[in-house]
Amino acid sequence: MNERKERCCLRSSYWLWILFNIIIWPFALIYSNQSMKEMIGNIFGVALFFMIFFMIPLFISKPKLLLSLLSINAFIAILTLHYDVSTEFNPYLLLVITLLMAEGFYHLSIRFSLLLGGFMVTITIIVVFTTDISPNVRVYIILYLIFTLAAMVVFKKMKNRNDDLDARYEALLSEYRSLKRRRVSEEEIARQEERMLIAHEIHDSVGHKLTALLMQLEAFRMKVLEKDKEHVQSLKKLASDSLDETRRAVKSLKNKDTGGLPGILRLIRKLEMESFMRIHFSVKHGAFTAPLTGEQSFVIYRSVQEALTNIMKHSNKREAEVMFESPGGSIFRFEISNPITNHTIYREGFGLTSMRERLEKHGGSLEVFQTKEKFIVRGFLKIGYGG
Template structure:
């Protein structure tokens, strides 16, 4: 948008001098001012049709014709500001249009300027100088256009590589964190099942042994029993601490999605319903849900104009865990299921789940579910 206002400023600066240079009667001056008004009216339409090159090409060609008609040397006197105006129109064409349309627009501008120069009272040397100027202008703008295309290609590749790097980094971090969660849960179960049970059995055997011995040794056995009880309590505290540090389930998934939101500057609206927070998801199930949501958000970043999504989690009846990602989308054109969506579907089906992807008039929706063990 800044470039648009720059073009407006340049035209606003040039045209008053152009009108002031014209020495026309009142009746012709009125027609000239109306022509300038039409010129700027068409110029203000540019932001609305910037993504439609054919219409923009017609608009710039019309403005070139208007400028040529207003400043045509009817009395033989050439207006030098016409060169600046035609140069601005040609340059704007190279800035906004594809190369072939830019060349066509430049040809129209050069043709209009050439007719004006040939019908003026300019000398041969000045006419040749204007022709050389237009030639060098074309060469410079073509070089600029090719450089701009190359730069845009480099930027697109850089963004693709940067996005891939972030995705790999995010995947590595999330997988490492989920692996740590699984490891903590496994260690907690091992401690509870092996050490905890053995300490409980030891306490019971010490109690039975205490009942069978004489009074002289009961105090010593009692102290051993208390030591075993303290060890059992410490073991239970360690197991609780490991489970308390576990960030699996929906809270862990939400935390990972929030990191994804911050990294990609997206706006995500969450809606948690029907006992989704208390759903007993395993670490592997949490990982599958996060990967599915991540793939849906990746598609939004690649193919959507709006970086915004609504995510809903619910566990109706406590038997399934369901999620839905809804993104605003225009049109009802069909979509092609790529590698990411097919992998998402396979992961969900491994957990007795399913995936559904469809597009309505106003939204693109990805929904799925897995069965809760």
């Protein structure tokens, strides 16, 4: 997550440097007030400056090379705008030097930044003293350079402090998510142990007593008169049905995978915590009470999981909307959507194909499409379908 954020910052800052330089350099060349023939050398210098400028992103992770490139560009800027010491001082040189210093302080460590800043301030002051300008302007330029360097040092220290705070925040967030996952896991274990305990209690008490009741009813049926046997048989059937229902309840309690929407939500909540995604849930009328089987719940969960996994792999925005509904109580419908920035043609891969096959096996279907703003995965299952 930190690396992604850093790449976005580098990309945006890179375009800012380009924009600022494109604005400054034409004015710097115009200020020299030369003919096109006389400006050939200046234009060549600008071309060389931008050639090195476009190489800088390749050496962000190599501070010594980056320091060298920025220093070379400072020399090129001075030679381009002040190749003749007898010419008038070009004030746009200050802006170019300031941009180079700012880029160095943004990318380099404090030690390399100070080296670069000191070097650029020194060579600019040398240019100032070798140019015929008034003492007041000379003092102003020197003060400007000193204050700019001091401001950049303060900025660098604040940036380092913020980066340190961001790193600590990410570490704390990671630890928090780990503790949250552990808590959910422990809650699930405790819940399962409680279910097992209840299942054993039902099996040992109610189950055994119903079995004993059936045996006693059978013995009683053999002793009663013929006219009362039908009544005893109905009592025996009632006890047998109760025993079957008790066994089903015990089996359901021992089953770790709970069906229905609550089971799906627990599984998706775990996925949300582990995927660093922001998921918005929308549960419409009938979805919570939909009588889904454990297998149907698992199919829906796998479908949602596959859709969210695709979002993590292919989308720039780690955000999704998950909607569940059960219109009329006959079908269960789900929809996963996420915002898109680039409208590209998608191909249905193995994951979506498997999702479609699982849903169709259980009497459902899958629909995948995209609009100008969203990519949408929509599916449904028939409630009560036997598969």
